Amino acid sequence: MAIAIRLLLALLLLPLCLLADCLPEANVQLYAQQSWIHKDPSRWQIMQKNPYRGNNSVSDMAIRYDNRCELIENALNTDISLLALAYYPWQTPAAFEKDRRRTRAALYRLSFSYQLSDASLITAGKFSAKPGLFYLKSPADLLHNYYAGFKPGRIYDPTLQEIYSESFWGVKLSTDALNYAWSLTVVPQLTQIDKRYESSGSWSAIERSNASERYLLSYTDYRLLAHTPSASLRLGDSRTLAVADSFHPAPQWTFNAELAWHAKQQWRHLAGERVEQVQNGIFPSVLFQRDRRNGIELALSGQYTTYRFSQLGVEYYFQSEGYSRHQWRRQINFIRYLNQRTGFAPVDRAFDAYKYLMAAEINNITNKGNLQGKHYLNTYATLVMNDDASLRAYGIVNMQDKSAMLGVHFNKPLTQAKRNIDIYSGLYCTQGSSDSEFGLFGKTAGIYSGFKYYF
Numbered sequence: 231m232a233i234a235i236r237l238l239l240a241l242l243l244l245p246l247c248l249l250a251d252c253l254p255e256a257n258v259q260l261y262a263q264q265s266w267i268h269k270d271p272s273r274w275q276i277m278q279k280n281p282y283r284g285n286n287s288v289s290d291m292a293i294r295y296d297n298r299c300e301l302i303e304n305a306l307n308t309d310i311s312l313l314a315l316a317y318y319p320w321q322t323p324a325a326f327e328k329d330r331r332r333t334r335a336a337l338y339r340l341s342f343s344y345q346l347s348d349a350s351l352i353t354a355g356k357f358s359a360k361p362g363l364f365y366l367k368s369p370a371d372l373l374h375n376y377y378a379g380f381k382p383g384r385i386y387d388p389t390l391q392e393i394y395s396e397s398f399w400g401v402k403l404s405t406d407a408l409n410y411a412w413s414l415t416v417v418p419q420l421t422q423i424d425k426r427y428e429s430s431g432s433w434s435a436i437e438r439s440n441a442s443e444r445y446l447l448s449y450t451d452y453r454l455l456a457h458t459p460s461a462s463l464r465l466g467d468s469r470t471l472a473v474a475d476s477f478h479p480a481p482q483w484t485f486n487a488e489l490a491w492h493a494k495q496q497w498r499h500l501a502g503e504r505v506e507q508v509q510n511g512i513f514p515s516v517l518f519q520r521d522r523r524n525g526i527e528l529a530l531s532g533q534y535t536t537y538r539f540s541q542l543g544v545e546y547y548f549q550s551e552g553y554s555r556h557q558w559r560r561q562i563n564f565i566r567y568l569n570q571r572t573g574f575a576p577v578d579r580a581f582d583a584y585k586y587l588m589a590a591e592i593n594n595i596t597n598k599g600n601l602q603g604k605h606y607l608n609t610y611a612t613l614v615m616n617d618d619a620s621l622r623a624y625g626i627v628n629m630q631d632k633s634a635m636l637g638v639h640f641n642k643p644l645t646q647a648k649r650n651i652d653i654y655s656g657l658y659c660t661q662g663s664s665d666s667e668f669g670l671f672g673k674t675a676g677i678y679s680g681f682k683y684y685f
Contacts, residue, residue, distance in 0.1 A: 261292040263680030272672035273664045281325035288383035311338035358397040366608040369490035369527035370472040372464040376430035376438040377597040388641040388652040396438040419443040427587040430597045442467035468494035490527040495520045525551040545608040552604035605629040633662025655679040
């Protein structure tokens with residue numbers, strides 16, 4: 231037994247000793263962001279008060295450590311990424327905005343890759359899946375996890391991407407040849423989610439990443455001159471078959487298409503029978519559930535890129551499991567029902583508890599990259615300027631209830647600082663009635679400014 235323990239310790243310490251030689255190759259980035267947020271009164275009421283603060287300012291900071299290093303030449307590589315996050319609201323957040331803590335340390339990636347041959351690789355540890363082809367929602371992105379940041383504000387990268395969405399623990403076997411590529415990814419279930427009445431940012435990292443069992447087999451073909459077709463099959467917690475293609479008829483033009491068939495709903499929906507139970511004086515422990523109903527997702531896009539790399543694009547997204555008008559109206563009517571005061575304290579507290587549960591469920595649907603309606607349109611334009619600055623405008627419209635999210639984002643590298651700093655700023659707003667998807671939590675307007683410093 232003692233010999234076995236010594237051998238195990240040696241195996242654990244070997245990668246740490248090898249990592250010490252990689253420290254000079256590290257990439258460290260510091261983010262700092264200040265934002266101001268205004269919210270109109272929402273449909274929700276907690277103890278007859280708005281659960282969102284009308285005006286607030288939030289300071290966010292993050293430091294990120296990234297290191298990709300060759301531990302053994304042509305054989306063993308490592309990829310490590312650590313992140314520390316903190317935020318400070320200038321006014322106390324209201325009921326729906328509170329987080330358990332205002333600082334967080336996260337292990338984003340820690341993986342080791344072994345070269346089996348010139349084209350084949352096996353990777354084990356904590357890592358991320360390759361994203362899909364679309365900005366709004368990619369049906370072929372089958373290993374997406376929950377957002378892990380804070381609720382009042384989100385730190386953005388200068389490229390407008392969020393700097394942190396949870397990665398997963400798993401094993402991946404892949405081959406990348408001249409004419410094709412394939413991979414098999416195994417994501418084991420290591421826990422289950424117990425507190426769905428809380429936002430995913432308050433869950434543990436393992437709950438956000440490995441609460442379901444997933445096996446993904448993907449294949450991409452490079453033999454066609456203008457097309458890059460791919461197919462993916464996911465098994466485990468739910469079965470999905472997805473196909474995708476990226477078509478380049480000319481260097482400036484790109485057309486993308488993704489289609490996914492699901493054997494089970496991909497996110498939890500408000501259950502009509504549970505709503506009826508509450509209205510009949512029966513109080514179930516859960517209101518949302520996933521049903522074994524077949525569904526499809528479809529995404530189509532076109533993008534034009536100028537010779538100076540400015541871009542114009544449009545995306546359409548459809549999901550069959552999105553709420554119909556009738557289902558969405560039932561959810562709104564149920565929120566109205568819960569807002570009424572009975573004068574009987576235990577029932578009023580139960581109604582408020584249900585509203586917390588519903589708001590958390592809806593928030594977590596978004597935190598996993600899902601939308602709640604059926605039809606969406608996303609348009610964007612990025613203008614690249616002479617000094618490498620860029621200006622991006624975008625608009626996302628729920629075509630069913632006509633609500634929308636609009637925004638503008640500006641990024642400027644400081645060339646006089648040898649491009650060690652990017653400064654960025656932006657503004658956004660949501661439009662729509664309090665009964666619509668983008669207006670349900672109150673119409674919002676926000677302004678943010680920040681910088682990213684490269685050490």
